[in-house]
Amino acid sequence: MDADALQTHLEALERALLDPVVRADRVRLDSLIAEDFLEIGASGAVFGKPEVLAQLPDESGVAYEALPMRVQRISADVARVLYTVRRDADGDVRRSLGSSWRRLDADGCWRMVFHQGTPDTGAGTI
Secondary structure, three states: OOHHHHHHHHHHHHHHOOOHHHHOOHHHHHHHEEEEEEEEOOOOOEEEHHHHHHHHHHOOOEEEEEOOOEEEEEEOOEEEEEEEEEEEEOOEEEEEEEEEEEEEOOOOOEEEEEEEEEEOOOOOOO
16 A cells, blocks of 8 residues: 555544544444554553443544644554544533554454544644
């Protein structure tokens, strides 16, 4: 997959994980996230795949908007996606810097293996 196609594909996968319809679908979430997934959230809390599959489908009143993304291919089967996301939870608006690591699994599908959301202090963009 060339750089432009990879950018388009991984950006679509990342945006899918911000979509409330996808977030409410445990089966779809399961297909997008690696078994050994780990997240360090903006709150500093650490989550694995079981916690994400249990929590995200029950989330309500939260809207996400991702700003332009940048994909960096690290190796043939690993890529990093960097972006800023705006989170609106019933009027409580916050921004965070997102960094996701994706791995191309044996079945040929890219899955999120790591995500970190860091509160945006306004000091810069990714």
